[in-house]
Amino acid sequence: MYDTWTDLLMADHEQTEQVIDALEKKWLEKKPAADTVKKAIRYFSEFADACHNQKEEQHLFPRLSAAGIPRQSGPLGVMLMEHERSKQLLAEFCELGQRYIAGETAVADDLVKVFLEYGALLKNHYWKENDILYPMGRKVLGPEEDAAIVTGIEELEASLGADTRKAYQKLAREITEGMLEDLSAALSKEVLAAILNTLPIELSFVDAEDSVRYFSHENHPKIFPRTRGVMGLKVQNCHPSKSVHMVNQILADFKAGKRDEASFWIDMNGKKIHIRYFPVRNPHGEYLGCLETVQDVTAIQQLTGQKRLLD
Ligand SMILES: [Fe+2]
Ligand SMILES: [Fe+2]
Known part of the structure; x- marks a missing residue:
């Protein structure tokens, strides 16, 4: 380690x-x-x-x-x-x-x-x-x-x-x-929400029963549009039926502790979009739900050399 x-x-x-x-x-x-x-x-x-x-x-x-x-x-x-x-x-x-x-x-x-x-x-x-x-x-x-x-x-x-x-x-x-306590306990809800919305990665979270409980960047432009209507829905109902078997497989693996990540990348409107799923566990290792991260990695893929000075 x-x-x-x-x-x-x-x-x-x-x-x-x-x-x-x-x-x-x-x-x-x-x-x-x-x-x-x-x-x-x-x-x-x-x-x-x-x-x-x-x-x-x-x-x-x-x-x-x-x-x-x-x-x-x-x-x-x-x-x-x-x-x-x-x-x-x-x-x-x-x-x-x-x-x-x-x-x-x-x-x-x-x-x-x-x-x-x-x-x-x-x-x-x-x-x-x-x-x-x-x-x-x-x-x-x-x-x-x-x-x-x-x-x-x-x-x-x-x-x-x-x-x-x-x-x-x-x-x-x-x-x-x-x-x-976790260090985030020192932050107000307002600050915590602002931090999550400032991340250059869009987050969504489904709980241990597979229901949608959170997504970030609500009032910001998003790669995948989401609105409040999805809150509380089973995640299986938010995905096209042809990919539901994959969603179920990922969730089953996370719950069984067989997998720590599932990633995909797709091309969309000339951009490379990285989509990743992670099991969220408490300090005792118990499964709390699944976090989805969506990130536009086009610019990251194009990085070369180093940039050590401010523009
Ligand atoms: Fe020392
Ligand atoms: Fe030391």
């Missing part, structure tokens, strides 16, 4: 940022539960610090330094300084956390305060790595070094025990359980 060192390290970042977000939410709402504090101490000491930061310090940073990125100043120096600072804050968090677990409830506010500072530092640090240091690394390192970093990361994980990655993914899931 992961091919490159950037994939591996950025997956660590993503997971840790979710843990931070969930804990921030939990602890700003009510006093920390001792059990969660215990899990947080374990996660950040054993994974964020002793595993993730060590992957960088042992396997990435030395190679970046050897490739000419200076260690004392510039992004690498800043990253190392931040690792040090995060270690200090983590030590404070662990010390307060142990006292809190032992029953010293008066330290609760300090514990949360230190955690918020630690979390903010990590999030900012990960952003800099994802957006600045790693892209820089991808430029200066060759394929052999890339492969050696991946091997180093895997060996380090193996040295910490069998299935290290899975064990901390599990711990992260336990900490974040029920606390992480």
